[in-house]
Amino acid sequence: xxxxxxxxxxxxxxxxxxxxxxxxxxxxxxxxxxxxxxxxxxxxxxxxxxxxxxxxxxxxxxxxxxxxxxxxxxxxxxxxxxxxxxxxxxxxxxxxxxxxxxxxxxxxxxxxxxxxxxxxxxxxxxxxxxxxxxxxxxxxxxxxxxxxxxxxxxxxxxxxxxxxxxxxxxxxxxxxxxxxxxxxxxxxxxxxxxxxxxxxxxxxxxxxxxxxxxxxxxxxxxxxxxxxxxxxxxxxxxxxxxxxxxxxxxxxxxxxxxxxxxxxxxxxxxxxxxxxxxxxxxxxxxxxxxxxxxxxxxxxxxxxxxxxxxxxxxxxxxxxxxxxxxxxxxxxxxxxxxxxxxxxxxxxxxxxxxxxxxxxxxxxxxxxxxxxxxxxxxxxxxxxxxxxxxxxxxxxxxxxxxxxxxxxxxxxxxxxxxxxxxxxxxxxxxxxxxxxxxxxxxxxxxxxxxxxxxxxxxxxxxxxxxxxxxxxxxxxxxxxxxxxxxxxxxxxxxxxxxxxxxxxxxxxxxxxxxxxxxxxxxxxxxxxxxxxxxxxxxxxxxxxxxxxxxxxxxxxxxxxxxxxxxxxxxxxxxxxxxxxxxxxxxxxxxxxxxxxxxxxxxxxxxxxxxxxxxxxxxxxxxxxxxxxxxxxxxxxxxx
Numbered sequence: 001x002x003x004x005x006x007x008x009x010x011x012x013x014x015x016x017x018x019x020x021x022x023x024x025x026x027x028x029x030x031x032x033x034x035x036x037x038x039x040x041x042x043x044x045x046x047x048x049x050x051x052x053x054x055x056x057x058x059x060x061x062x063x064x065x066x067x068x069x070x071x072x073x074x075x076x077x078x079x080x081x082x083x084x085x086x087x088x089x090x091x092x093x094x095x096x097x098x099x100x101x102x103x104x105x106x107x108x109x110x111x112x113x114x115x116x117x118x119x120x121x122x123x124x125x126x127x128x129x130x131x132x133x134x135x136x137x138x139x140x141x142x143x144x145x146x147x148x149x150x151x152x153x154x155x156x157x158x159x160x161x162x163x164x165x166x167x168x169x170x171x172x173x174x175x176x177x178x179x180x181x182x183x184x185x186x187x188x189x190x191x192x193x194x195x196x197x198x199x200x201x202x203x204x205x206x207x208x209x210x211x212x213x214x215x216x217x218x219x220x221x222x223x224x225x226x227x228x229x230x231x232x233x234x235x236x237x238x239x240x241x242x243x244x245x246x247x248x249x250x251x252x253x254x255x256x257x258x259x260x261x262x263x264x265x266x267x268x269x270x271x272x273x274x275x276x277x278x279x280x281x282x283x284x285x286x287x288x289x290x291x292x293x294x295x296x297x298x299x300x301x302x303x304x305x306x307x308x309x310x311x312x313x314x315x316x317x318x319x320x321x322x323x324x325x326x327x328x329x330x331x332x333x334x335x336x337x338x339x340x341x342x343x344x345x346x347x348x349x350x351x352x353x354x355x356x357x358x359x360x361x362x363x364x365x366x367x368x369x370x371x372x373x374x375x376x377x378x379x380x381x382x383x384x385x386x387x388x389x390x391x392x393x394x395x396x397x398x399x400x401x402x403x404x405x406x407x408x409x410x411x412x413x414x415x416x417x418x419x420x421x422x423x424x425x426x427x428x429x430x431x432x433x434x435x436x437x438x439x440x441x442x443x444x445x446x447x448x449x450x451x452x453x454x455x456x457x458x459x460x461x462x463x464x465x466x467x468x469x470x471x472x473x474x475x476x477x478x479x480x481x482x483x484x485x486x487x488x489x490x491x492x493x494x495x496x497x498x499x500x501x502x503x504x505x506x507x508x509x510x511x512x513x514x515x516x517x518x519x520x521x522x523x524x525x526x527x528x529x530x531x532x533x534x535x536x537x538x539x540x541x542x543x544x545x546x547x548x549x550x551x552x553x554x555x556x557x558x559x560x561x562x563x564x565x566x567x568x569x570x571x572x573x574x575x576x577x578x579x580x581x582x583x584x585x586x587x588x589x590x591x592x593x594x595x596x597x598x599x600x601x602x603x604x605x606x607x608x609x610x611x612x613x614x615x616x617x618x619x620x621x622x623x624x625x626x627x628x629x630x631x632x633x634x635x636x637x638x639x
Contacts, residue, residue, distance in 0.1 A: 060127050062108045062151070063120065079150045079158035081109070088164050090275075091141035091172045092304075092372050095162055096134055097148050103128035107152050111137075113240060113365075115147035115161055121240045123365045126305070138304045140368040143168045143195030143247050168195025168247065169272040173371030173430070175378035176279060178350075179253065180435025180446035183483065186282045187255040188382060189433040190267060193371070194247055197222050198269075201250035205265035207258070209276065212266065222248035225429045231397025235362035235421030244364035249429055257281040277379040280349060282448060285483055288597040289449035290345045294334060295352040296563035296590040297388065297492060297534020300359040301370040302327035325611040326588035327373065327564035333606060333615035334377055334590060346594060350381050350448060354455070354534050355388025355492025357427065359565060362420030371430065385431050386455040387424060387442055388492035388534065389415070393459055394423040402428050403442045408461040412514065414507040415459065438475070443468055445475050451595060452484040458493035458511075458535075462518055469518065476526035485598040485629045487528045489555075494533040495520060496542050496557045498573045498580045508535070520546065523555045527626045529601065531557045537566025538585035539605055541621060545579045553626055558603060560591045582619045589615050598631060600624055 080100035088095060097109070110122035126135055126148075139146060141164045150158040164170055174192035179185050190203055201222065204212035227243035230236045237243060250269070257263060260283035266273045283289060303325070334348070341347040358370035374383065395417045398407055403424055409415045428441055438444035442457045454475055462468050479487055493508075495516040501509060523531065524546050539562050544554035567585045576583075582605075589607025596602070605619040624630070 060108070062110065062122065062125050064106075075149055075156035075159040077158060079152070081148060081150045081158040081160045083146070083148055083160040083162040086162055088139075088141075088162060091164065091170060092138045095137045095139060097126065097137055097160070098134035099128065099150055099158065100133070102133075103130055104152060107150070110149045110151060111139075112147045112149065113139075113142055113244075114144040117147075117240050119149070119151070119156070123240050123244075124304075135305050140304075140365070140372045141167075141170050141172050142244055142365065142368050166272045169269060170194065171250075171268045171272070171274050172375070173368065174267065174274065174277075174375055175371070175383045175431075176381060177431065177433055178282065178382045178384060178435065178446055178448070179255075179433065180437060180444070183285055183447045183452075183480075186257055186259055186284070187253055188257065188279075188282065189251055189253055190265075190379075191249055191251045191430075191432060192267060192274075193249050193368075193430075194269060195245075196269065197248045197250075201252055201267070201269055202273075203252045203254060203265055203267045204273070205254065205263050207261065207264070209264050209278075212264070216252050216254060218250060218252045220251065222250045223429050223432050224248050225425050229400060230362075230421055230425045231394045231400045231423035232417070232421035235419070235423075235425075236397075237362075240365075242362050242364065244368075246364070246426075246429070249432060251433060253433075259284045279380050279382075280347075282349075282382075285447065285449060287450050287483060287485060290594075290596055291449050292341075292346050292348050292592065292594040293350040293352060293448070294337075294348045294590050294592055295354065295490070295532050296330065296560050297354045297532075298356040298537055298561035298566070299327050299330060299353065299370070299564035300356075301366050302331060302373055302564070304369055326562070326566070327370075328611045329588045329608050329615065330563045330590050331373060331377070332611065333608065336614060337592065337606070338377065338380060348381060348592070351377060351383045352453065352488075352490060352532070353383065353385045353563075354490040354532055354560075355386055355458070356390045356534060356561070356565065357385060357388070359390050360420070360422065360426065361390065361418075362422060367426055367430065384446070384453070384455070385427070385441070386490055386492065387427060387457050387459055389418040389459055391419055391422065391427045391459075392424040392457075393418040394421055397421065397423065400425075403440070404460065406461075408459065412507075413511050438471060439468070443471065447484060449595065450484055450598065451486040451488055452479045454487070454489045456489060456491040456519075458491045458515065458533075462515060464518055469522075472519070473522055476522055476528070479526070481527075481629050485625050486530075486595060486601055487526070488530045488532065489523060489528050490532045491515070491519075492533065493535045494540075494557070494559045494561075495531065496545065496548075496579065497536050497540060497559055498577050498583065499536055499538060499540075499568060499585070500571045500573055520555075527553075527628065528555045529623055529625070530603070531555050532591070533557065533559050534561030534563075535559075537561050537568045538583070539587070539589075539607070539619070540580060540584075541582040541603075541605075541619060542579045543581050548577065548579055550579055556621065556623060558591065560605075562588050562607065563590055564588060584618060587618060589618070598625055598629070 084096045109126040111124040145163040149156045171192040177189040179187035201218040203216045206213040227238040360366040434441040435446045445454045540559040542557040543550035546554045587607035592604040601623040606615040608615040
């Protein structure tokens with residue numbers, strides 16, 4: 001049988017593009033297992049994909065410069081290598097790794113966690129350059145120390161270690177999530193990760209900074225998952241490059257919060273608590289509420305090393321810029337917007353991330369890194385997620401699929417093995433408290449102020465008459481449009497997209513067209529205002545559209561898959577479809593959406609293409625309510 005991973009099926013020297021892949025880099029299965037590590041190598045673009053899909057510019061492969069034996073030989077002290085500080089106060093704090101020799105051809109520095117890993121079990125590596133003798137890293141606390149080993153001519157000639165002050169007890173990867181048990185529910189879940197379950201999880205909160213008048217102790221057991229819980233290789237391989245012991249995911253439900261009020265809080269276990277964080281509690285439902293949220297898809301983890309010599313998914317394009325500056329641009333831009341608008345109606349109150357979250361591809365380090373990177377935002381506002389192909393799609397191991405006993409794999413589609421065998425298990429446990437209004441994290445509905453959200457799964461059966469299709473019909477039918485004049489539907493895959501039909505996108509367009517035929521009649525019948533999607537690593541906005549024809553009143557579709565991966569480089573269909581009003585595949589960014597009561601909803605596309613340069617408004621559209629849902633009988637343009 002062919003071996004499939006990350007979108008490419010390899011049969012001998014032939015590649016069959018069965019699922020969507022990243023431009024220029026397609027991680028193909030080498031078809032062999034050495035020890036316990038499934039080797040993955042890039043076969044295109046002159047790039048090497050290392051542990052768990054980390055891609056480094058050039059063709060350097062540490063395995064070609066390492067002894068044939070995987071045994072962990074003792075390191076000498078021939079090369080001075082240092083990690084400073086030796087003890088890090090918090091996850092992602094800057095760590096300086098330096099060495100005192102000029103590099104030679106074939107030198108490399110392995111990054112190992114746990115520190116006693118064999119030389120083939122690095123979680124990442126640094127390829128020293130003659131110009132630099134140090135690098136700044138921002139590593140997540142994975143409940144183990146890190147070791148850095150300098151290899152020359154196949155031998156370890158120097159090493160250094162770094163640890164974290166609170167070790168296994170440090171709370172990391174925290175995020176808020178709306179409980180969403182009803183349209184009037186203002187409770188919020190807080191979930192975080194640590195390496196211990198010896199003490200109960202606790203949240204202390206109050207209405208003034210430093211004054212925590214309430215203490216909530218979790219009354220439920222923490223969650224965790226094992227390598228054996230996942231559906232197939234390489235995700236179910238326990239190794240530093242794939243499944244890393246996740247510790248425990250702790251959750252505390254914050255109830256009885258005063259509405260629309262700043263809450264100051266800290267969280268953790270025993271005496272190890274986080275620094276103070278704050279968020280504004282959800283408001284009561286009100287048709288005339290004015291508020292903002294942000295939305296995006298397809299992010300991934302940003303580089304965790306300065307410079308351009310290494311980093312997770314460190315993919316370089318023709319201009320030799322780092323592909324995953326994209327997540328950094330989105331995170332920096334969002335944090336700037338939050339800071340700039342704090343305390344106003346325009347301050348974002350929620351993130352809606354519609355699929356393809358970390359792009360872990362079975363690599364535990366990538367999940368840990370991404371969740372730590374979004375933590376500054378995810379602890380400031382609810383972070384609502386839904387599933388994409390890179391969290392769920394898998395071949396084999398169907399009996400372990402946590403969502404269904406019959407995965408959706410129609411012959412006309414491209415539902416492959418894009419999760420690297422994870423089959424949604426990490427996502428389900430890392431985001432364990434989806435609103436109980438649908439089918440767990442896979443599809444659900446929730447409300448905020450005057451907007452009803454419906455999160456769909458494009459990775460599960462949506463054909464007419466399916467469980468999800470029937471649920472969608474009933475859910476849309478039940479929305480009280482007097483209370484919620486705005487209805488927003490999200491899906492990872494797009495119903496409308498006009499990117500050029502590249503070889504790996506022909507099937508993608510067939511999937512989009514099938515989704516449109518199955519779902520669009522429901523979206524039109526129940527007067528959905530806005531459909532937010534991703535999957536394509538680009539931005540595209542339609543007119544109010546029905547059956548590929550612009551109408552006066554109809555759903556507007558926006559593809560917002562530009563939060564980090566890509567961007568795509570295939571260009572656009574010619575001639576341009578009449579329904580496609582704005583297209584961009586040159587920038588990264590996010591959707592900044594403001595709700596002005598029941599009068600209008602404004603969607604701004606904020607983007608940029610250089611880290612540290614901020615984001616700018618690249619597109620804007622103002623939606624008006626359907627005439628049937630507007631207070632005024634005066635005719636207004638829908639868009």
